[in-house]
Amino acid sequence: MDYTFSERMKNMNGTATREIFKLLGDPSIISFAGGNPAIECLPTERVKEITGDICAAPDFARVLQYGLTAGFPELRELLCKYVESAGITGAKTENVLVISGGQQGIDLALKAFINPGDVILVEDPTYLAFLQLANSYEGVCVGVRANDDGLDLADLEEKIKKHSPKMLYCVPTFSNPTGKTYSAENRKAIAEMTAKYGVIVIEDDPYSKLRFKGEYVPSLKSYDTAGNVIFISSFSKIISPGNRTGVAVADPAVIRKMEIGKQGTDLHTPNLSQMITYEYLRRGYLAPDLEKAVKIYGEKKGAMSEAIRKYMPEEFECTDPDGGLFIWGRLPERIDAAKLLPEAVARKKVAYIQGSVFFADGGGTNYIRLNYSYANVAQIEEGIKRLAELFKEKLA
């Protein structure tokens, strides 16, 4: 039969990115396309140990039964403390929701607030999957300019006045795709301005623990005095993406709506996933494991920056992040990175993501996002070398 899909979904199709990903099964391809954490940084032995202990516990049967939608009580308690590491103090369990990865937290926040046609401000460029999700709620994303300090506050205020947005979405620390970080002053100003105009903020924070240089900056949420900021953090990049756990922190009224939304979506996050995250944090494994992981990420990022300096054409400009997973590169405007991608994959056996998909308002065709966490150091050098050859050919 001919299916009449809902308005929200009828234009949601597989992205070009997803099609490219299918090619990545080929092991000869060096991928800078994904956002996977380094496999060698995932705490495989710790999770084995923890899972074994959970199975051996006398109350294992409770792991198999239904759990509470808001999450394991012990985990929620612990998360109140955990978010202090992002400068969020005084969180109570009613402020905290266990989520099935950061993605679910974003989804639930949109579900709770966005009506079709509502404007959502986003940093331009921003997280691709956010743009798709906002689209599925028929929200209208409008880009806000950014500078080296964070969001351009004049542009932010102008866009707020012009569009009366319902929401601002941002990744203030080691942004996806740019790798840039907002200053503390910029965060404080954003918190104050959005509170003044009654704009809800989603602060998406999957990367802040992956800092290999520079100074810690408190979360935007830590400057929230009005209760308009929803802080969403994920354990995907620091414990395991496959385990699908994260945490949302917000005003109790907001958490309650998100909890009701979650009840409809999946009832609760799987108990074993929650208990693994709980035990990993409780046993104090995060700090030592992070120390090792950020060292590796720092080396990989260093290798990529070095290879870029060595091989890339002079016209190639890029960011120099202090953490996270991505470098954001800019080619001369006559290069269309989307058009070049199939050739990069097929002929040079290197994958990246074309920058245009990260822009709410179009454009950005000459940008690329490069992930440095997944490939090893030798692959990083080789991959950048091959990409540089391709770019030089096209620029010649």
Added chain:
Amino acid sequence: MDYTFSERMKNMNGTATREIFKLLGDPSIISFAGGNPAIECLPTERVKEITGDICAAPDFARVLQYGLTAGFPELRELLCKYVESAGITGAKTENVLVISGGQQGIDLALKAFINPGDVILVEDPTYLAFLQLANSYEGVCVGVRANDDGLDLADLEEKIKKHSPKMLYCVPTFSNPTGKTYSAENRKAIAEMTAKYGVIVIEDDPYSKLRFKGEYVPSLKSYDTAGNVIFISSFSKIISPGNRTGVAVADPAVIRKMEIGKQGTDLHTPNLSQMITYEYLRRGYLAPDLEKAVKIYGEKKGAMSEAIRKYMPEEFECTDPDGGLFIWGRLPERIDAAKLLPEAVARKKVAYIQGSVFFADGGGTNYIRLNYSYANVAQIEEGIKRLAELFKEKLA
């Protein structure tokens, strides 16, 4: 600040049922309210063994990394075979989506098809959480009458003609809340009629494996020749609710939309959950475990039916299910089961669910849903005895 929640969520609040559930922490209360499988039927030792084996496997690290949205390839393959037990033949992986419990399958189907204002036909009474979920998509549920054979086909056709519904939702086997099962002829007729009028059907099938008497009936999906039926099955009642796994089977175009919806919602079901379900099925544990489980469910249901016969007032009528988890009871119309519930819990220490919450069109105030899977046989007799005392008091 004052939050302006979305239209879809602004009227979604905690249900009365959820408030009652909070009281169930009191161990002196006998609960017939939930829908939890019997803890003694959950395969605790098997899951321990499987989880240990997964942890010991040389490729355990892959469990920690991101997975595919549609599910583990091996699990999808196996599920194509698995659904043959529901009479669904010839399913290919493109027909199959791994879901985080049956609830998510329903959510994704609504997300794919329902616009605000769309009419959804439901059996009256039907699954409470479906009514809430449909509400969150601003769908309009309209009840269809049922009889002992299944849906009243004349009423179904009349409602289709009158409302041009987008969708029909039903639980054809051991319905929640009634425990009743549609005949094979009724299913075939529903499949034909909905195909004729282009109505999408969600066949929700969490209970059909829990049959302790009577004859197997093939799924409604097995009669689908037009591709309009979405079959949703769950492993919550037969392996573990806390593990959150299930399967949706539909036309590839529908599965693809649901997959894109799932990508936005939670990226993928946790790998460990999927692998536990995969190994449990692959090792052939389901058949022998089910044999033991249905024996227990049959005994419990027998104990409840017997206690009802022994203690309940003559005016109390109820269903006699061949499987599943629920008995559906009817009191004289002057009894309001919702009003009586707090007294039942506080004074008699017994919980049930008031029937009214299961009706799309209101009414049903004199009905109750009784779960027989969770309490033990002695509690079932004692609980029914206490409830009967209360009802007799009120009827006197």
